[in-house]
Each structure stands twice: as structure tokens, then as C-alpha cells.
Amino acid sequence: MSFADPHTRCDRTPAWQRLHAHYDAAGRGFDLRAAFERDARRFTRFSQQAPYVFADLSKNLIDAQTEALLLQLARECGLEAYRDAMFAGAPINGTEQRAVMHWLLREPSPAQSGQALEATDTVANGLREVHATLDAMLRLAERVRADEAITDIVNIGIGGSDLGPAMVVKALDDLRHPGKRLHFVSNVDGMELGSLLRQLRPANTLFLIASKTFTTLETMTNAHAAREWFLAQGGSQDGLVRHFYALTTNLEAAAQFGIETTLGFWDWVGGRYSLWSAIGLPIAIAIGAQGFRDLLAGAHAMDEHFRTTPLEANLPVRLALLDLWYRNFHGFASRSMAPYSHGLRRLPAYLQQLEMESNGKGVDAQGDPLPYATAPVVWGEPGTNGQHAFFQMIHQGPDTVPVEFIALREPGRDLKGQHPRLVANALAQARALMMGRPHEQDGHRRFAGNRPSTFLLLECLDPASLGALIALYEHRVFASGALWGINSFDQWGVELGKTIARDLEPRLATGDVQGLDASTAGLLRRLAPMA
Numbered sequence: 086m087s088f089a090d091p092h093t094r095c096d097r098t099p100a101w102q103r104l105h106a107h108y109d110a111a112g113r114g115f116d117l118r119a120a121f122e123r124d125a126r127r128f129t130r131f132s133q134q135a136p137y138v139f140a141d142l143s144k145n146l147i148d149a150q151t152e153a154l155l156l157q158l159a160r161e162c163g164l165e166a167y168r169d170a171m172f173a174g175a176p177i178n179g180t181e182q183r184a185v186m187h188w189l190l191r192e193p194s195p196a197q198s199g200q201a202l203e204a205t206d207t208v209a210n211g212l213r214e215v216h217a218t219l220d221a222m223l224r225l226a227e228r229v230r231a232d233e234a235i236t237d238i239v240n241i242g243i244g245g246s247d248l249g250p251a252m253v254v255k256a257l258d259d260l261r262h263p264g265k266r267l268h269f270v271s272n273v274d275g276m277e278l279g280s281l282l283r284q285l286r287p288a289n290t291l292f293l294i295a296s297k298t299f300t301t302l303e304t305m306t307n308a309h310a311a312r313e314w315f316l317a318q319g320g321s322q323d324g325l326v327r328h329f330y331a332l333t334t335n336l337e338a339a340a341q342f343g344i345e346t347t348l349g350f351w352d353w354v355g356g357r358y359s360l361w362s363a364i365g366l367p368i369a370i371a372i373g374a375q376g377f378r379d380l381l382a383g384a385h386a387m388d389e390h391f392r393t394t395p396l397e398a399n400l401p402v403r404l405a406l407l408d409l410w411y412r413n414f415h416g417f418a419s420r421s422m423a424p425y426s427h428g429l430r431r432l433p434a435y436l437q438q439l440e441m442e443s444n445g446k447g448v449d450a451q452g453d454p455l456p457y458a459t460a461p462v463v464w465g466e467p468g469t470n471g472q473h474a475f476f477q478m479i480h481q482g483p484d485t486v487p488v489e490f491i492a493l494r495e496p497g498r499d500l501k502g503q504h505p506r507l508v509a510n511a512l513a514q515a516r517a518l519m520m521g522r523p524h525e526q527d528g529h530r531r532f533a534g535n536r537p538s539t540f541l542l543l544e545c546l547d548p549a550s551l552g553a554l555i556a557l558y559e560h561r562v563f564a565s566g567a568l569w570g571i572n573s574f575d576q577w578g579v580e581l582g583k584t585i586a587r588d589l590e591p592r593l594a595t596g597d598v599q600g601l602d603a604s605t606a607g608l609l610r611r612l613a614p615m616a
């Protein structure tokens with residue numbers, strides 16, 4: 086299918102110039118405290134309810150004119166047409182000639198919703214396959230849940246085949262089947278798998294080999310090691326078939342490995358967008374078929390919000406525009422994620438892949454160099470832990486780091502009495518960053534304030550809310566990538582290191598340094614020979 090890209094890079098729009106003028110006139114010297122004093126309705130104006138997520142954007146360095154210009158930029162970039170192209174199944178991942186349809190994994194089946202989706206052939210055919218696989222996957226998950234012999238499920242995967250499911254399983258631990266322990270092994274460092282295997286017994290363990298390509302070095306290395314361990318512990322070839330499943334688009338490679346139970350997915354699901362596909366099997370085992378369907382339903386509600394809401398009330402778009410305002414005008418280089426929820430402790434790691442692998446690029450979709458910055462560094466720790474580590478820098482360091490707080494109204498299952506203390510800390514940090522203590526005489530104790538933050542509020546951490554939250558981030562990444570004019574769905578930047586590692590590994594045995602730079606050669610000589 087040919088695809089006429091309907092959108093324009095941000096720096097080639099009239100709004101880009103107007104934003105520069107606005108930044109010089111009012112953006113650089115913007116003061117949040119004065120803005121709240123000037124506008125009694127600022128909180129209402131800059132906050133909104135999206136599906137499952139309430140967002141307060143009022144503590145950001147923007148006013149009505151900033152938002153109006155940013156929205157104009159989005160329109161001049163053709164963001165809406167580009168979004169519609171994604172939802173029509175157009176091959177917007179140009180370097181790989183692929184459609185981008187992770188959202189289709191959340192689309193209800195026409196049979197269930199009673200609605201016939203208005204769809205291109207790519208979408209309609211995709212949807213049929215999605216539901217056939219989803220039904221099979223959820224049946225399989227229920228079978229594992231009912232099998233009392235299986236107490237430990239080990240997901241072997243890395244990147245998108247690890248971070249999403251691992252994050253979600255931890256977040257929904259209150260709902261986990263009490264008889265199932267879920268483990269996630271990603272690193273090629275044998276310490277990770279080895280220390281886990283010491284605690285396991287083959288008869289009670291199910292291995293899920295999760296890899297879109299089924300060629301990833303780390304995953305294949307760990308999968309082979311797990312198989313050797315299984316056989317060495319007295320497991321039989323027959324047992325292998327019952328204790329190893331594959332989640333992959335490469336059915337042939339999974340069969341060659343000797344796996345008979347394989348759940349497939351499609352090349353139009355990017356690895357970092359794949360937790361909704363077969364890659365989500367560990368989630369479905371942990372929380373059950375209905376829980377997984379609720380996760381999908383929450384994400385679908387956010388898909389509909391993104392697809393149909395006018396840009397000015399479209400939360401993923403508003404957040405993307407803020408990202409662009411901070412990165413390209415204020416020059417802020419990072420954003421800190423502060424989920425005040427122990428359940429969301431792996432969200433920053435998940436977002437690092439989602440945002441930086443998607444938008445950490447220096448060329449546009451045509452391969453031409455970009456004259457402006459793209460993805461900020463995304464980093465963080467759950468609150469309140471971050472407060473006792475790096476919040477010093479966020480409050481008083483010379484760089485401004487926008488913070489994104491996430492809090493829940495309802496506590497988790499345990500020790501509920503501690504919840505108000507947790508939430509009070511989140512509110513306090515956001516207020517302290519804004520208000521500061523600018524008039525303090527002693528410089529050490531002075532806080533300049535005027536430090537921006539966004540505050541996201543969820544009712545509770547249930548599957549639907551979590552699904553909506555994740556989809557919010559996915560669409561925000563789509564929108565900011567579209568404005569920056571980059572292909573958010575490839576990842577060529579991970580290839581070079583892999584190629585060099587393949588060359589260096591045998592040299593570690595022989596000590597051969599021919600053709601290497603002096604530093605790599607010097608290090609290699611100190612390490613070789615390695616068995």
C-alpha cells in the first residue's frame with residue numbers, strides 16, 4: 086500500500102515562528118505564582134478529565150496564549166490527519182513499510198460490541214485475527230491458572246517483551262492469582278536466570294519465551310539455558326512441550342526450538358507497544374481473562390478519546406504539546422516521573438523504552454537531520470523514595486526538571502491507613518516546587534520555586550485505569566513524534582552495538598585486537614582470554 090504522508094514537521098509551520106516570538110515575549114519569564122494570582126480559574130482552565138485519568142496541567146509554564154499557539158502548531162502539522170492514517174491502518178512506519186496498529190488489539194470484536202467497525206481491509210482482517218488469538222490466549226491463561234501443579238511462571242524476554250508485562254503484573258499484584266508467582270528474566274547476565282532457577286522445580290515451572298522476532302540474543306541465550314536446566318533436572322522431552330510456551334511473530338523459529346504451544350502476533354505491533362498482544366500472556370495468567378479484558382477496555386476508552394476528541398481537550402495531545410514546549414523552547418532536557426504508587430514502581434523503566442526508543446531520534450521520517458531536540462530523558466522512581474534521593478536537585482539544582490506526579494484516590498489492599506500520608510507527600514512536593522521559598526535570606530535554604538509539574542490522578546489502580554494510563558502515554562508519544570516529524574516506530578539505533586558485540590565475543594576468547602581502536606583493544610587485552 087502506498088502512503089502519502091499527510092503531515093508537516095513542526096519547524097516548517099507558521100506557528101513555530103509565532104511560538105518563538107511568544108517564548109521571547111512571555112515564555113522565558115513566565116511565573117506560575119503570578120499566573121495563579123492573575124487567573125482565579127487557572128486550575129479549571131488547565132485541568133481536565135480524560136477516561137480514567139484526571140489531569141491537572143495548571144502547574145505548568147503555559148498560559149492560554151501558549152496553549153492556543155501550540156494547538157495551532159498541531160493543526161498546521163496535520164496531526165489529526167496523521168492520527169487518522171494510523172487508525173486507518175496506513176503503513177506509517179515508513180522505514181519498515183508497516184502499519185502501526187497496537188490500538189487494534191484493544192478494539193472490541195464487532196460480534197461483542199454489535200457495531201460494525203468502519204474499516205479498511207487491513208483493519209478488518211487484522212481485527213478478526215486479533216480476536217481469534219485473544220480468545221485462544223485467554224483460554225490458555227485460564228488453563229494455566231487452573232493447573233495447581235504450576236506455581237511459577239518465568240517470562241523470558243527483553244525490551245518490549247519484558248518491560249510492559251513486568252510493569253503491569255507488578256502494578257496489579259493485588260489481583261494476582263494467589264497460587265502463581267510471576268518472574269521476569271531479561272538480562273543475558275547469567276546471574277539473573279541462575280539465581281531464579283535455584284529456587285524453582287521443573288515440574289512446577291512454566292517458561293514463556295517472549296520475543297517478537299525469536300532471534301534476540303539475550304532471550305535465546307536464556308531460553309536455551311532454561312531448557313538445559315529443565316532437562317538436567319530430570320525433565321523429559323515430553324515435559325519440555327508442556328513447560329515451554331512461545332509468544333512470537335516467528336512461529337517457525339519457535340517450532341524449531343521445539344515449542345508446540347505458540348501464541349502469535351503481527352509485524353504491525355511494535356515491541357514496545359506489544360503488552361496487549363500475546364506478549365501479555367503473563368498478565369492474563371496473573372489477573373485472569375476478565376482482568377485482561379478490563380485492561381484492554383480501559384486502553385480502548387483512551388484510544389477513542391485520542392481518536393475523536395478535539396485537540397484542545399485531547400489529553401495525549403496536550404501532554405505532547407507540553408513536551409515540545411519544554412524541550413524545544415525552554416530547553417529542558419529531561420522529565421522526571423514520580424508515581425506515588427508502589428504498584429507503578431516499574432512505570433519509569435517502561436516509559437524509558439516507550440518514549441526514548443520511539444522518539445530518541447535525530448532525523449525526520451525522510452532521513453533528513455533535525456535541527457532541534459527530540460525526546461527528553463525520562464527517568465524517575467516511585468514516591469516517596471525519590472524525595473529522599475534526587476528531589477534535592479529537582480528543588481534546588483540549576484536545571485529545571487518538569488516532574489510528572491501520579492497519585493491514586495483509593496489505596497491498595499494493604500495498610501490502607503498509610504495512603505493519606507503518601508498522597509499528602511505528592512501534593513506537597515508539587516506545591517513546594519511551584520511556590521518555593523524565594524524570600525529566604527540563607528541561600529542554602531532558599532527555594533526559587535516556579536518549577537513546573539503535571540499531576541495525574543486515578544481513582545484506583547485497577548486494570549481499566551492502568552490500561553487507560555498506558556494508552557495515554559502511547560498516544561502522547563505518537564503525537565510528539567508526529568510533531569517532531571520522526572518515525573516513532575522503528576529503532577535503528579539499537580543495531581550497531583549488537584553487530585559489534587557479535588564481532589567482539591569471539592575475540593574475548595582469542596585476545597585478537599586487530600583492527601580495533603586503542604581503547605577497546607586495551608580493555609579487551611585486560612579481559613582475554615575468557616572461557
Ligand SMILES: O=P(O)(O)OC[C@H]1O[C@H](O)[C@H](O)[C@@H](O)[C@@H]1O
Binds near residue numbers: 296298299442
Ligand atoms: O521481542 P524481541 O524481538 O525479542 O525484541 C526485544 C527488544 O529488542 C530490540 O533490540 C528492540 O530494541 C526492542 O524494541 C525490542 O522490544
